[in-house]
Amino acid sequence: MSERDPGPGETGGAGTEAERLDRIEALLAPAVTGLEEAGRRLRPAWRRVTRGEPRWPSTLAVLVAVVLQWLLPERLTIHPDWLLPGLETALLLVLVAADPFRIERASPLYRWTGLALIVLISTANGWSAVRLAVGLVRGIEGGDAGQLLVTGGGIWLTNIIAFALWYWESDRGGPVARARAVRRYPDFLFPQMATPQLAPEHWEPQFADYLYLSFTNATAFSPTDVMPLSRWAKLLMLLQSAVSLLTVVLVVARAVNILK
16 A cells, blocks of 8 residues: 555644654754854854953053053152052952953943053053153253163053053943943954954954054054044044154154264
8 A cells, every 4th residue: 555644634644744844944954054154254253242352461561561660760750659550550450350361340340440550551651751751852851862762662662551451441342341242333443344254253352453553553643454433532542643753753853862
């Protein structure tokens, strides 16, 4: 006797229907997987919820800035000269203790502590830059060309680190907000965002990218491959370029004059 599929009302209809659904699901599974993969690629990592970035790059940068401030001549620092570097170190220890490996702690107090640390670094370095500039204009700084270049270079490098921290802590609400994809629109447009097909699937901006942005802005005095989108980002880059240009011009001009 030939076999046939039972009708809707015949015995075995339910089992046969389940088998058909299983076959259809098996046939559609590759297509569904492909659509999910395409969806992930259409929505890059910097717009998805991801893990927080590693702690050590920003911590290392802050430590370098603190050491550079310790090495500055006492006449260029806020007295007592140990106060601001000591406070910066204390705040850094608090941040590391609260979130030691990856920056994932979502807390207003934690974020304000990080911002306070950046304010202290910027304030100390701004004071040193102003004191150096005034001293060069009045002729009371820059007796030795080598020492002047070392001092000016330390202030310039600290300025790069300080603005890198500002960019990193402010873009789309900071590293924790970026990891949680809280804000949709970026303040800085990196090349990997404009051309995601040329970037790894899991790429998203981290501290090293903002340090590169700060360095290129301090040397070219203008945006290079990273474009500021928001007004505050443009004004912050403008301020950094102005400070960097003033420091480099005064220091190099005075050093060349001494060498002559």
